[in-house]
Amino acid sequence: MMFSGTMERNGKIKDYSCERLEPVRLPVLARCYVIPNNRSSFTMNEVKSENVMDRWIESFTNSLVQFVRNEMSEYRLYAVVNPLTRFFDTLTNCYIRLNRKRIKGDFGIDDQTHALSALGRVLVLIVRLMSPFTPFFSEYIWQRLRNIIGAPEESVHFTLLPTSDNTLIDEVVERRVQAMRDCIDLVRVSRERKGIPVKYPLKEIIVVNRNSQFLEDVKSLEQYILSEVNVRQLTISQDKKKYGIMLKADPNFRALGARLKGDQKKVVDYLKNEVTDNELEQFLIEGVLFRLLTVEMASLLYLDMNLLQKNSVSVTQVLKAIQTVNGYETNSDGKTIVMLDVSEDSxxxxxxxxxxxxxxxxxxxxxxxxxxxxxxxxxxxxxxxxxxxxxxxxxxxxxxxxxxxxxxxxxxxxxxxxxxxxxxxxxxxxxxxxxxxAKSAANVVTVSSNGNTVSIKLTSNSDEVLSYRDLLYEIRSALDLWEGNVSLTLSNGTRFHPTTPVEELSGQTVTVQT
Known part of the structure; x- marks a missing residue:
């Protein structure tokens, strides 16, 4: 069992076992395997990549290192576990997902080397950072990376906790990628709501946001967005009226109640039913909401001035019309509205x-x-x-x-x-x-378990024969057998012994016993 103890706010020790990482652990390992499988020809490149996604993942990782060290220096160990586990979701579902073609080498060896090097550097950094919290998981990845990076330390636990490289932290790139991810998430939800898989291309997405910087960030990563959500055209706009969008005031009942007591209802009614779009636009610009009111209302909103401040009200964008408008499926997070063209095209x-x-x-x-x-x-x-x-x-x-x-x-x-x-x-x-x-069945073993049959190669990409341990990993991965012990039984009923050379299984059929 993999665990480490960290102290919670109440002073109690909390164990974070391997189950905490189960949703992200196996997908990450499967993707990490691309590096050791190419170890004969791949050499880490220390040259800084100009690719925006490489710059982002290194900046994002170093920002995380900075955050973890700051929290640990204040003994807030409980605060670092969630960001660490969420990192792997970000790594797999954003960086690796958006760069899978580069990692495979579809755009040339140089670009592949930059992508793999960036991935290798952040993995080395993160396993060192996570080693006190998930010692065995970190060690597992370290052993598959240390030969590639030429690390002299035999164990990740012989290394120091990393420090952030502030020269790699780029807040602009992180902001742009976050804007891209926000849009992608909104489109994915719209697709799920309409039951349209991502593999089916759609015509257009329209992104509406009053913040011009946000729209510029989205536009700068347009190709990544279109590729990921499988849409042909991206349109950005600040013109909320054109798309039937209005502003909505959401009162902060706690802040208003503390000041207004029993008169809170009158102010809430005003914010919900009387306030205009122009007033809310002014509120977003100046940070205060001003209106000439009756003497009675004025006495409720700061005795000497008729205004509400941002801690009392938040403003979101909403559609005046229904969710699906003229063939567009809409979705919003309050600040951004995404309209997805779901009309059918042959x-x-x-x-x-x-x-x-x-x-x-x-x-x-x-x-x-x-x-x-x-x-x-x-x-x-x-x-x-x-x-x-x-x-x-x-x-x-x-x-x-x-x-x-x-x-x-x-x-x-x-x-x-x-x-x-x-x-x-x-x-x-x-x-x-x-x-x-497959045109060549040499060095392949057929494996069956509970009615499922797969073929497993007995050699790595560099033509090295798999060890028994690596063979079991491939079998577990192919058949999703991650729980309990497994053993291999040959077609003649005898058990395959772990010390027997793996190449003797070539061309045979074995059954997995759990």
Whole structure:
């Protein structure tokens, strides 16, 4: 059990076990594996990257280091655990997700090296920072990084708690990325509300915010936003009237009640029913709300001046109309309103279906434990044949093959071939059957557990034979068997001994016992 104790506000010791990190631990490890798998050719680059996402993740990480050290210096250890665990969600769902093509090398070796180096540096920094709180998790990652970075320390616990590099902290970049993430989150919620998966492209998003700096930040990262939410066009605007947006005053009942006592209701009624958009605009600019009122009302709002201050009122943007307006699904966090064009377009629908098929092929490759350079082919049939899916396959076949690196044959699996992985699924009322055949079955073992079957490569990307421990990790990852102990049983009923060379499993079928 992995744990460390930290003191809470009430002085009690709280144990933070590995379960606290379970939602983020395994996805991170799977993504970190890209580095050790390329260790034979990858060398960390210490040159500062000019890519905005590389600059952001290093700035974000160093800001976190600064925050943790400040809190620990004040003995507020309870305050650092949540930001540390949330860091991995940010790392995986923002940095790695938005940079997966760069990390894979789609934009060239130099760009890949910058991305992997930035990822490696922040991982080294964060595992050193987390080591007092999650010692075994940090050690696990450290052992997979230390050879790449050339660290002499055999354990992360032989290193000092890191200090932040203030030269890498860029508040402007952090602000821009936060604006981008706010917009992406709002669009995702809108898609979920309408039941439109991200794989289906949409025409346009309109971002409305009265803050010009926010809109400039959003525009500066336009391509990342459009790519992540799969939308063709981004429009930004401060013109709330054009889109039927009004300002709304939200009284701070605690602040008003403490000052106004029983007269609070009169002021609240004024704020909710009488205050105008122009007055609220002025309030946002000057920080005070001024209006010539009756003597009775004036006596309620600071005896000598008719004003309310920002600690008494907050202002948000809301739509005058209903949630879906003229084909646009709207969402808001109070400051920003995002309008997503959800109207149907036949070309975009076809593109979405093509991405559905691409996704199925990629999942097959993942099930077969193939990397992007491993050759394979896919056989595919569609029932009924006269369906929209068949039409999309014919029109977008080359594009799907290019995206997956896998040739597709529109026919059933030939009788003289054996499938490495199979998939049968339904897309738009059509049954799509796929068979993936890896061109080389050498150094592959077939593993089955509870009716699930996968093929596992016995060598790493650098052609090194996996250790028994690494093989078990691959099996656990492929079959989602993270709980309890596992053992391997050969087809003849004998148990595979951990000391037996792993390469002897090549071409065999084994069963996992838990």
């Amino acid at each position: 070309l975009l629908v076809e593109e979405g279906l093509a991405r559905e098929i691409t996704n199925r092929v990629q999942k097959l490759r993942k099930t077969a434990k193939l990397i992007s350079t491993d050759p394979a082919i896919v056989y595919c049939t569609v029932r009924p044949e006269a369906s929209k899916i068949t039409e999309v396959l014919m029109l977008h076949k080359e594009r799907i093959e290019e995206a997956t690196g896998t040739p597709i044959f529109l026919e059933a699996l030939p009788s003289n071939k054996s499938a490495t992985a199979t998939n049968v699924s339904t897309i738009k009322d059509a049954e799509v059957s796929m068979w993936l055949v």
